[in-house]
Amino acid sequence: MLDYTGLEALSAVVREGSFERAARKLHITPSAVSQRIKQLEERVGQVLVLRGQPCTGTEAGRRLCLHVEQVALLENDLRRKNPELVPEGQTALASLKLVVNADSLSTWFMDAMTAFTRNSNELLDISIDDQDHTAKLIREGEVMAAVTATGTAITGCNTWPLGRMRYTAVASADFIARHLREGITPQALARAPMMCYGRKDSLQDVWLQKLGVDGRRNAARHFLPSNQGYTRALELGMGWGMHPVQIMETLLQHGHLVELLPGHDLYIPMYWCHTRSAQASLQRLTDCVIQAAKAWLEPMEG
Numbered sequence: 001m002l003d004y005t006g007l008e009a010l011s012a013v014v015r016e017g018s019f020e021r022a023a024r025k026l027h028i029t030p031s032a033v034s035q036r037i038k039q040l041e042e043r044v045g046q047v048l049v050l051r052g053q054p055c056t057g058t059e060a061g062r063r064l065c066l067h068v069e070q071v072a073l074l075e076n077d078l079r080r081k082n083p084e085l086v087p088e089g090q091t092a093l094a095s096l097k098l099v100v101n102a103d104s105l106s107t108w109f110m111d112a113m114t115a116f117t118r119n120s121n122e123l124l125d126i127s128i129d130d131q132d133h134t135a136k137l138i139r140e141g142e143v144m145a146a147v148t149a150t151g152t153a154i155t156g157c158n159t160w161p162l163g164r165m166r167y168t169a170v171a172s173a174d175f176i177a178r179h180l181r182e183g184i185t186p187q188a189l190a191r192a193p194m195m196c197y198g199r200k201d202s203l204q205d206v207w208l209q210k211l212g213v214d215g216r217r218n219a220a221r222h223f224l225p226s227n228q229g230y231t232r233a234l235e236l237g238m239g240w241g242m243h244p245v246q247i248m249e250t251l252l253q254h255g256h257l258v259e260l261l262p263g264h265d266l267y268i269p270m271y272w273c274h275t276r277s278a279q280a281s282l283q284r285l286t287d288c289v290i291q292a293a294k295a296w297l298e299p300m301e302g
Contacts, residue, residue, distance in 0.1 A: 002064075002067075003036075003039065003040050003043060004068075004071075005036055006036045006037060006039055006040030006043070007040065007064055007065075007067070007068045008026065008036075008068065009022065009026065009032075009033045009036040009037050009040070010036075010037055010040060010048055010049065010057070010061060010064060010065060010068070011064075011065045011068045011069070012025050012026055012033070013033060013037065013049055013055050014049065014055065014056065014057040014061060014062065014065050015065070015125075017053075017054030017055055017056075018053075018054060018055055019033050019034055019055065037049055044060070044064075046058070046060045047060075047061075048060055048061035048064065049061055059140065059141060062140065062141040062142055063141040065141075066097070066141055066143075066144055066275065066278075069094070069095060069096065069097060069144060070144070070275075070277060070278045070281055072094040072095070073094045073096070073122070073278065073281035073282075074280075074281055075094075076094040076121070076122065077280075077281060094121070094122045094123065095122070095123040095124070095125050096122060096123070096124050096125060096144055096145070096282070096285065097125045097127070097142070097143045097144050097145075098124060098125070098126050098127070098143055098144065098145050098146065098147075099126070099127045099128070099129050099134045099137045099138070099142070099143045099145075099146045099147070100126055100127075100128060100134070100146070100147045101128070101129065101130060101131035101134060101147055101148075101149075102128050102197060102225075102227050103131075103165060103227065103243075103244045103247070104131070104147050104165070104270065105126070105128060105227075106227040106244075106247060107165075107244060107246045107247065107296060108246075108292050108293055108295070108296030108297060109147065109289070109292065111292035111295065111296070112285075112288045112289045112291070112292035112293070113126075113288075115288040115291065115292065116284065116285050116288040120284070122285075127142075127143065129200070130197075130198065130200035130201060131147065131148055131149040131268065131270065132148075132149050132150070132200065132202065133200055134146040134147060134148040134149075134150075135148040135150040135152075135154060135273065138154065138157060138273055138274070138275065139154055139155075139157075144274060144275055144278055144282070145272070145273065145274035145275070145278075145282060145285070146272075146273050146274070147162070147270060147271070147272060147273075147289075148270070148271050148272075148273055149268055149269060149270060149271070150271065150273075151269060151271050154273060156275060156276050156277070157273050157274060157275055157276055158273070158274060158276050158279060159271050159272070159273045160271065160272045160273075160286070160290060161269065161270075161271055161300050162270045162271055162272055162289070162290065162293035162294075162297055163269075163270060163293050163294065163296075163297025163298055163299060163300060164267040164268060164269050164270065164297055164298045164299070164300060164301075165244055165267070165268045165270055165297060165298075166244065166245045166265050166266075166267055166298055167203060167207070167242040167243060167244055167245070167265060167266040167267075167268065168242070168243070168245055168248070168259055168260075168264075168265050168266070169189070169204075169207060169240060169241070169242055169259070169260040169261060169264070169266075170234060170240065170241065170242075170243060170248055170251075170252070170257040170258060170259055170260060171234065171237070171239070171240035171241075171257065171258060171260055172234065172235055172236065172237040172256065172257060172258065173255070173258055174237040175192075175193075175237040175238075175239070175240060176258060176260075178237070179192040179193065179240075180192060184260050184261060186208055186211040186212065186213040186261075187213055189208065189213075189215070189240060189260065190208055190213045190214070190215035190218055191218060191220075192218075192220065192239070192240060193220040193221075193222065193238065193239040193240070194215070194218060194220060194221045194222070194239050194240060194241060195221075195222050195224065195230060195233055195234055195238060195239035195240065195241030196221050196222065196223050196224075196241070197223075197224065197225055197227075197230055198223055198225045199223060201223075203241075203242040203266065203268075204240075204241060204242055206266065207242055207264075207266045210264075210266070211261075211264065220239075221239075222238055222239050227247065230243070231243065231247060231248065231251070234248075234257060235251060235256050235257060240260060242266060245265070246296065267298065267301075269300060270293065270297060272286060272289050272290065272293070274286065
């Protein structure tokens with residue numbers, strides 16, 4: 001039988017990043033938190049917390065934290081259906097740790113979040129990462145569910161295809177006049193200043209590669225990890241870049257941005273993945289995600 005007092009302390013330290021903040025959260029002293037985790041580590045025979053700034057969980061510690069979150073979800077669902085079995089106040093608020101790519105979060109995933117939280121008391125703890133890297137976080141036990149571009153099966157997880165996000169290459173008319181005077185070609189774009197969301201963002205390179213050009217040697221890259229800032233930078237002529245059509249539709253219609261090579265869109269498949277052990281607890285969220293994606297994304301090929 002697991003020590004749930006110790007698990008609660010472990011979860012608080014990993015979530016809050018320090019023993020002091022965890023102690024304030026649990027209304028006990030830091031030494032009491034330390035003692036509970038020490039006893040838990042002795043019981044399981046493994047180090048669970050890496051002390052540092054911030055404190056982080058080991059792989060075993062992260063998986064135990066996910067277990068605590070799943071138990072809270074189950075108790076919350078039980079209390080909702082049979083309140084007499086789990087009296088109010090005897091269980092912590094349920095919190096779901098998810099990871100979503102920025103473009104999904106700025107568009108269709110907001111509808112999924114709204115639908116899920118409208119008639120529930122579950123809390124969402126969302127991280128942002130590139131869609132090609134979100135699967136790594138669920139594989140390592142950092143999160144319970146993820147929106148990912150990886151359709152490959154992940155051990156211990158269930159995966160659903162959601163649809164395809166459509167990206168197009170755009171720039172401002174001013175940028176085109178300054179950097180693409182000789183014509184808008186893949187070769188010219190591979191040399192021109194490029195907007196990247198972050199250092200993991202490879203959409204521009206993938207698109208150029210599909211057009212037969214290797215743009216990876218282009219060092220003229222701006223990195224701007226903000227969807228709003230990225231869009232504004234494109235509009236102001238800092239560089240060219242790939243962006244979801246839904247985000248840029250109005251700017252394209254009003255001429256603030258120009259589609260660089262019409263008919264050469266990039267389609268990125270999106271998937272919803274969550275730990276199999278939490279399937280029952282996450283069914284309602286899964287339904288909300290699939291419904292929102294259906295309304296926003298284009299169907300998968302085939």
